[in-house]
Amino acid sequence: MSKRLAFLGPAGTHTEQAGLLYDPEATLLPFAPIPAVAAAVESGLADECVVPIENSLEGSVTDTLDLLVHDSTLSIRQELVLPISHHLVASEGTGSRDIRIIYSHPHALAQCRSYLAEHFPDSELVASLSTAAAVQEMMKGGLEAGAIATERASAIYGAKVLANGIEDSPNNLTRFVVLAPTDHAPTGSDKTSVCFSFDEDAPGILHSVLGEIARRKINLAKIESRPTRESLGRYIFLVDLDGHRETPLIKEALDSVRGQVSMFKILGSYPRYSRP
Amino acid sequence: MSKRLAFLGPAGTHTEQAGLLYDPEATLLPFAPIPAVAAAVESGLADECVVPIENSLEGSVTDTLDLLVHDSTLSIRQELVLPISHHLVASEGTGSRDIRIIYSHPHALAQCRSYLAEHFPDSELVASLSTAAAVQEMMKGGLEAGAIATERASAIYGAKVLANGIEDSPNNLTRFVVLAPTDHAPTGSDKTSVCFSFDEDAPGILHSVLGEIARRKINLAKIESRPTRESLGRYIFLVDLDGHRETPLIKEALDSVRGQVSMFKILGSYPRYSRP
Numbered sequence: 001m002s003k004r005l006a007f008l009g010p011a012g013t014h015t016e017q018a019g020l021l022y023d024p025e026a027t028l029l030p031f032a033p034i035p036a037v038a039a040a041v042e043s044g045l046a047d048e049c050v051v052p053i054e055n056s057l058e059g060s061v062t063d064t065l066d067l068l069v070h071d072s073t074l075s076i077r078q079e080l081v082l083p084i085s086h087h088l089v090a091s092e093g094t095g096s097r098d099i100r101i102i103y104s105h106p107h108a109l110a111q112c113r114s115y116l117a118e119h120f121p122d123s124e125l126v127a128s129l130s131t132a133a134a135v136q137e138m139m140k141g142g143l144e145a146g147a148i149a150t151e152r153a154s155a156i157y158g159a160k161v162l163a164n165g166i167e168d169s170p171n172n173l174t175r176f177v178v179l180a181p182t183d184h185a186p187t188g189s190d191k192t193s194v195c196f197s198f199d200e201d202a203p204g205i206l207h208s209v210l211g212e213i214a215r216r217k218i219n220l221a222k223i224e225s226r227p228t229r230e231s232l233g234r235y236i237f238l239v240d241l242d243g244h245r246e247t248p249l250i251k252e253a254l255d256s257v258r259g260q261v262s263m264f265k266i267l268g269s270y271p272r273y274s275r276p
Numbered sequence: 277m278s279k280r281l282a283f284l285g286p287a288g289t290h291t292e293q294a295g296l297l298y299d300p301e302a303t304l305l306p307f308a309p310i311p312a313v314a315a316a317v318e319s320g321l322a323d324e325c326v327v328p329i330e331n332s333l334e335g336s337v338t339d340t341l342d343l344l345v346h347d348s349t350l351s352i353r354q355e356l357v358l359p360i361s362h363h364l365v366a367s368e369g370t371g372s373r374d375i376r377i378i379y380s381h382p383h384a385l386a387q388c389r390s391y392l393a394e395h396f397p398d399s400e401l402v403a404s405l406s407t408a409a410a411v412q413e414m415m416k417g418g419l420e421a422g423a424i425a426t427e428r429a430s431a432i433y434g435a436k437v438l439a440n441g442i443e444d445s446p447n448n449l450t451r452f453v454v455l456a457p458t459d460h461a462p463t464g465s466d467k468t469s470v471c472f473s474f475d476e477d478a479p480g481i482l483h484s485v486l487g488e489i490a491r492r493k494i495n496l497a498k499i500e501s502r503p504t505r506e507s508l509g510r511y512i513f514l515v516d517l518d519g520h521r522e523t524p525l526i527k528e529a530l531d532s533v534r535g536q537v538s539m540f541k542i543l544g545s546y547p548r549y550s551r552p
Binding site: 062 | 331332334338357405445447449480482483484487490491493496497499500502503505506507511513
C-alpha cells in the first residue's frame with residue numbers, strides 16, 4: 001500500500017510539488033491550514049505530512065515553527081528544498097489585456113511585484129490563502145481575473161498559463177519538512193533541529209548555551225526566535241545544527257544545553273537535503 | 277505646528293492608537309502597506325511614523341524588520357507597548373444572531389479563535405488587510421456581516437460594538453516603533469537595536485559575536501534572524517541590547533561586533549518603554 005502523505009492544500013500548491021518530489025508513489029491528501037495537516041497524521045488519517053518551513057525571501061513560516069514548538073508531537077523526518085517559480089494564469093477566454101484583478105497568496109504577489117508593476121500597473125491585487133486557492137477564486141471571478149500560481153494548479157483547475165516564470169528574483173527557494181511520528185535514522189550527512197527557552201533573563205545565558213555548540217565545532221545552521229506566548233520579551237529559540245542527535249558529539253552538546261535551559265525539545269534529526 | 281505622524285492605516289488600526297499614545301497632538305496620516313508608511317517620512321510627507329514590530333502571540337512583524345534591515349534609512353526613535361483588545365462589531369441593523377460572515381486581519385481571527393468557535397461555529401471567516409479595513413468591508417457586506425476590530429474603528433466607520441474584549445489570551449501585547457530620520461538621545465534607560473550578517477559559515481562565529489555582548493554583561497533583550505534574500509541558509513541577525521549606543525560600554529561592544537561581521541547597521545537607540 002502506498003504511503004498516505006498529507007500536504008498543505010488545496011491540490012496544486014508548491015507544497016504538493018514538494019510531496020510529489022519526496023514520494024512520487026504516495027497517495028497525496030490535501031489539508032489546510034497548517035495545523036490541520038499535522039493533525040491528519042496525529043489522528044491516523046495520514047502516515048506523514050509535508051509543510052513549508054522557510055523561504056529564502058520571506059523567511060520562516062511561523063505557523064510551522066509554532067506547530068513544532070507548541071502543538072505537535074511529530075518529528076522532522078526529512079527536508080526538501082524546491083525552487084519557486086510563479087506563473088500568470090487565467091481562464092480560457094481571458095487574454096492578458098482583459099485582466100483587471102489578480103489573485104494570489106500575499107507572498108506570491110510580493111515576489112512578482114516588479115512584473116506586476118510593469119505589466120499590470122492598474123490591476124487590483126487580491127490576497128488568497130494559497131496560490132492554488134487563488135486559481136479557484138480566479139475561475140469564479142469572470143473574464144477580468146488572473147491568478148499567480150503553479151503550472152500544476154493551472155492544469156488542475158482548467159486554466160491556462162499566460163506567462164511563465166514571472167517572479168522578480170531568481171533566488172526564490174522554499175524549504176519544506178516532512179513530519180512523521182519518528183525522525184530519521186543517521187545517514188552520515190544529517191541535521192538536527194531543537195528548541196529551548198529560559199525562565200530568567202540573565203545576561204549571557206543564550207551565549208553560554210551557544211557556547212556548548214561552538215566549542216565542539218558543531219556548525220549552527222540556523223537560529224530563530226519565536227514568542228513563548230506567555231509574555232512580551234520571552235522567547236523560544238529554534239536552532240538547527242549539523243549532525244545527527246544519535247552521534248556522540250551532538251548528543252553530548254544537546255545534553256549540556258538541556259542542563260542550562262528550562263524547556264528543551266528535539267524537533268528531529270533528518271538527512272541534509274541534496275538535490276536529486 | 278503639530279508633528280505630522282504617519283501610521284499603518286487606515287484610520288482605526290491599533291497602530292493609530294499607538295500613534296495617539298505617542299503624541300496626542302500630532303496630525304495623524306494613514307498609509308499602507310508598511311513600506312509606504314516609512315516612505316512618507318523619507319519623502320518629507322511626514323516627520324515621523326509609527327509601525328508595529330512585534331506581538332506577544334504572533335512574533336515579529338517581518339515587513340517591519342525587512343524594512344529596517346534592507347530598505348530604510350530611518351532610525352528607531354521610540355518604542356511603545358500596547359495591550360491588544362478585540363471587539364466584535366457590526367452595522368446598526370445587525371444583531372449577533374444575524375452574523376454569517378466575519379471579517380478581520382488573520383492575526384485577529386486567530387487571536388479570537390476560541391470565542392469564534394463557541395459563538396459563531398458556522399460563520400465564514402474572511403481575511404482583511406487590517407482590522408480597520410475589515411470594518412470597511414463589513415459595512416459593505418450587508419446585514420449578515422461582522423468584523424473584529426478596535427472600538428475606534430467601529431466608531432469611525434459608523435458601526436456598533438456587539439461584544440467587547442473577545443480575544444482568547446490576556447497576554448496579547450504589541451510593541452510598536454516610531455521611526456524618524458534620527459534616533460533618540462540617551463535617557464539613562466535605553467535600548468539599542470542592531471543588525472549584522474556574515475559572509476562565511478564558520479562554526480561559532482555567531483557565538484563569538486554574542487560573546488562581545490555577554491562578556492561585558494550587557495543584556496541581550498532579543499535575537500531574531502531574517503533571510504539575506506541572497507540564498508537560502510544565509511541570515512541577517514537582529515539583536516536588541518540594553519543600553520544606548522553612545523555609552524562607552526555599548527559603543528565598545530558594538531565596535532567589536534562590527535570588526536567581526538561583513539554587514540553591520542545600527543537601527544537606533546531609544547528609551548526603554550515604561551507604561552505612562
